[in-house]
Amino acid sequence: AAAGGGINGAGATSTTRIDGTSRVDLADDVMLTAGTSATAAPGPILVQAWTELTGDDTATLTTGGLLQGAGVSSRYIAIVDNAVTLGSNDALTSFGVINIGTYTLANARANAYVSTYGLAGVGVADADVTVHSGNDVVIGTGSSLLGLYDVNVTAGRDGSGLRTNTLNGAANALGYVRGLVAVPDADASTDLQNRARVEDGTGASIASAQNVTLGAYDGLLSAHADGTGHGYQLYFIPVTAGTSSPGSSSSSTLVMNGTATAGIYNTQRVEIGCGSNASQQCGPNDTPTIRFVSGAPVSAGYDPAFNAVAYINAHYDASVAGTLIAGVNGAPVKAVHLTQLYAAGGNVFVNAGSVQGSGTLTANGGPSITVINRSNAYLVLDGGAYIPESTGGQIVGNSGSLTRHANPDAAPIVTIDNAYTGQLDAS
Known part of the structure; x- marks a missing residue:
């Protein structure tokens, strides 16, 4: 966006918001059987829910005039939940591997650029990235999982471990103000949160002829924020102002009230x-x-x-x-x-x-x-x-x-x- 005039105020705002849910729900008393032989036809069972996000939101504003005020804002917000839920008394049996997992892969950017000039100028740039990911796996009471290969029950990564919950967020706010009076301001913030929880109900049985993995994973969180406003008083004296607030947090919880046995056929x-x-x-x-x-x-x-x-x-x-x-x-x-x-x-x-x-x-x-x-x-x-x-x-x-x-x-x-x-x- 662009604007100009003697006395002028202008603003530009761009907001992207995503609310998503990825779920796999099995009802009560469900039976799944895969494979006929541990070597010739192992027959894996894969039950996974995941979200993939890629976003790049950019807002740009340029103004000029006698008295100028310019503000630009870019926001990227994603709130997603992934869940796999097995009902009560379900039975999953495989001659191969059983993989149950949830995860999110996110790469988000928000960019706010403002440039203004005049006798007196105020330029404000604000960029924010928010990505919250919830990952849940619930094994219902009395349910059973039996695999002749590995059995993996994980939240915050896929069952095989090839994909781990990864949140990358970058917020960039950049402003340039030139004038006899130049007031720059730039704020950038990133908020990345991951919550992972695995719950194995009372009486539930997880058994493998090889290995068992029970895991809730914090994942990989990379938060970047750069808020920098450049002002030039009297058109040439540099002034810098801005705040950068990168933030991330995660929690991982395993609630185990059943049994897990590895090497059940040793x-x-x-x-x-x-x-x-x-x-x-x-x-x-x-x-x-x-x-x-x-x-x-x-x-x-x-x-x-x-x-x-x-x-x-x-x-x-x-x-x-x-x-x-x-x-x-x-x-x-x-x-x-x-x-x-x-x-x-x-x-x-x-x-x-x-x-x-x-x-x-x-x-x-x-x-x-x-x-x-x-x-x-x-x-x-x-x-x-x-x-x-x-x-x-x-x-x-x-x-x-x-x-x-x-x-x-x-x-x-x-x-x-x-x-x-x-x-x-x-x-």
């Missing part, structure tokens, strides 16, 4: 044998019992006429098939098939400025897979045995008054024990 044990608990040696003609003692879900099947040679030819490269075939019976045999065996330790990571509640944190380490075969049936691991290369048994971060259970890291162990000592067949 021990897998399968026993094949006879008797009520598969604990006895089978006879050569007995059909074995398969007992799943502990660990991740696994399926089993019994084949009374398994063709080992055909199986090897179908599943292995010709360069090694011959060696394997030399060690098996060419006639049909009994066999027990097991799908993928899986065990993993895990850590619990806690992050918040304030940790409250009466919940329990458990981190299990020392993953192990044990299969004991007390029958003369061949043991076929169709999916192999998988233990991730990761640590376990640690609770990391300030957990306040929450109950803690942990065991230290231990080396992973896979034990396949063909413990049968009887006849291979009844002949």
Whole structure:
């Protein structure tokens, strides 16, 4: 804007205001299931709410005349809230990762420029940036989250940790006044606020076969303000006036009244044998019992006429098939098939400025897979045995008054024990 005249007063104002809400709400008794295999088809569950802001507001005013008064104002205001809420008794189950998170990415600028000249001049520039971000995650009472990979419940960042709440605000107020009497004034202020809160309800369960992260994050806040008014009395004597008020604040709170367990499947044990608990040696003609003692879900099947040679030819490269075939019976045999065996330790990571509640944190380490075969049936691991290369048994971060259970890291162990000592067949 521009103005001129003998006696003149002029003003220019630019204001941008944004009020926004990003929400994901699950009703009560919702069930979500993703994936079919921890390795072949993990199927992640991602539940995230976020806001991205980019703004550049500029107001400029130039005036000239005998007696001049000029004022310019630029304001950028954004009030946003991001929330993910799970109702009561919801159940989220994934063969992969579960990521629940909320965050804001904001980059805002407000610029106010004023220039005036005359016999007597007053120039005022005012620039203000306000960005307030609220981030909430609520896990309802009685709800459960179960993942075979990591389970991350975070406010102030996305679940994976790739994006953290980031607020950048810059206010620039600049004025130039020339005259016999020159009165400059420039004010710049920035107000950045982030609030992050995670609440885990009573009876809620968060469980992972690997790691659990519970975190409310302050985020990255960068506030800049520059208010400078330049006056030139008698047209050449410099006078400077102005105020610069950059401000930022954040709060992060974790309220934990449920349970969180990492490495929930740290021990897998399968026993094949006879008797009520598969604990006895089978006879050569007995059909074995398969007992799943502990660990991740696994399926089993019994084949009374398994063709080992055909199986090897179908599943292995010709360069090694011959060696394997030399060690098996060419006639049909009994066999027990097991799908993928899986065990993993895990850590619990806690992050918040304030940790409250009466919940329990458990981190299990020392993953192990044990299969004991007390029958003369061949043991076929169709999916192999998988233990991730990761640590376990640690609770990391300030957990306040929450109950803690942990065991230290231990080396992973896979034990396949063909413990049968009887006849291979009844002949």
